[in-house]
Amino acid sequence: MTGDVPLLEVRNLVKHFHVGGGLFGGRAGIVRAVEGVSFEIRRGETLGLVGESGCGKTTVGRCLLQLERPTSGQVLFEGRELTTLGDEELRPIRRRVQVIFQDPYSSLNPRMTVGQILAEPLMVHGIVVDRERRAARVRELLSHVGLLPQHAHRYPHQLSGGQRQRVGIARALAVEPALIICDEPVSALDVSIQAQIINLLEDLQAGFGLTYLFVAHDLSVVRHISDRVAVMYLGRIVEITDRKSLYDVPRHPYTKALLSAVPIPDPALEAERERVVLGGEVPSPLNPPAGCAFHPRCPIAIDRCREALPELREITTGHRAACILA
Ligand code: SF4
Numbered sequence: 001m002t003g004d005v006p007l008l009e010v011r012n013l014v015k016h017f018h019v020g021g022g023l024f025g026g027r028a029g030i031v032r033a034v035e036g037v038s039f040e041i042r043r044g045e046t047l048g049l050v051g052e053s054g055c056g057k058t059t060v061g062r063c064l065l066q067l068e069r070p071t072s073g074q075v076l077f078e079g080r081e082l083t084t085l086g087d088e089e090l091r092p093i094r095r096r097v098q099v100i101f102q103d104p105y106s107s108l109n110p111r112m113t114v115g116q117i118l119a120e121p122l123m124v125h126g127i128v129v130d131r132e133r134r135a136a137r138v139r140e141l142l143s144h145v146g147l148l149p150q151h152a153h154r155y156p157h158q159l160s161g162g163q164r165q166r167v168g169i170a171r172a173l174a175v176e177p178a179l180i181i182c183d184e185p186v187s188a189l190d191v192s193i194q195a196q197i198i199n200l201l202e203d204l205q206a207g208f209g210l211t212y213l214f215v216a217h218d219l220s221v222v223r224h225i226s227d228r229v230a231v232m233y234l235g236r237i238v239e240i241t242d243r244k245s246l247y248d249v250p251r252h253p254y255t256k257a258l259l260s261a262v263p264i265p266d267p268a269l270e271a272e273r274e275r276v277v278l279g280g281e282v283p284s285p286l287n288p289p290a291g292c293a294f295h296p297r298c299p300i301a302i303d304r305c306r307e308a309l310p311e312l313r314e315i316t317t318g319h320r321a322a323c324i325l326a
Contacts, residue, residue, distance in 0.1 A: 048222030
């Protein structure tokens with residue numbers, strides 16, 4: 001169910017952090033965490049946002065929720081600009097936008113039972129006031145995420161990692177959100193459990209018409225769940241397109257390198273394919289390289305790459321990449 005009006009629109013989002021230069025010295029500088037990111041997510045759609053750690057993808061997620069106030073740019077949710085709203089005005093919107101975290105253990109209160117954890121948002125937001133009905137709603141939420149009624153009496157430490165993530169998902173669902181930011185929700189789980197959680201998220205999306213921003217550090221995780229994928233490098237989107245184009249005909253050398261690190265289950269194909277090994281580390285966002293920020297690691301860089309920042313341009317319909325040789 002993909003509508004025409006975007007549920008979320010991000011326009012030229014910038015987030016800089018000032019660091020150092022305090023009482024005890026240290027050189028002052030600006031960490032350019034997010035440098036002009038734009039994208040939209042339509043209702044019922046999943047956008048995968050992928051990049052190595054430090055590329056700014058988590059900061060983008062925090063800016064959407066206004067947990068970090070952007071340095072500039074706009075965030076429109078259901079057509080409403082959020083960056084100018086105060087905390088009080090943001091409250092009902094924060095209910096409509098929920099987050100599922102990488103490590104549910106640290107986001108679940110260890111002193112509360114699962115039942116209490118799930119009942120809390122229902123009480124705080126006045127969604128189900130009656131106690132009996134609240135208990136029934138908690139059982140319903142547990143069943144939506146594949147848990148049993150008796151799990152309501154357990155504490156987070158009595159659950160497996162996968163079960164805890166199911167509780168994190170049920171808690172997000174409790175307030176009937178429109179958009180869920182899935183922030184590396186399976187990175188801490190075993191591979192076999194990862195697939196179960198991703199299938200669960202897909203089922204819930206189909207059942208409740210949810211929209212997802214799915215943040216991950218590798219392309220294998222978002223492959224099955226994403227309708228479109230955006231690849232970030234050093235604060236910028238360097239490629240964005242639909243899933244099929246991204247995996248079949250990647251245009252940016254960074255995307256190609258990330259894809260070549262994803263194992264292919266077929267040993268014959270795996271043996272045949274060419275690997276792109278990325279040299280060096282991601283440069284510091286305190287002092288990003290001039291020109292194309294990827295040039296120090298790019299296997300096909302030419303002199304011109306050091307001079308000007310390549311714009312994110314349309315290569316084919318709906319497929320944009322920021323590379324002069326794409
Ligand atoms: Fe590589 Fe140059 Fe393209 Fe940047 S612009 S990705 S350095 S070829």
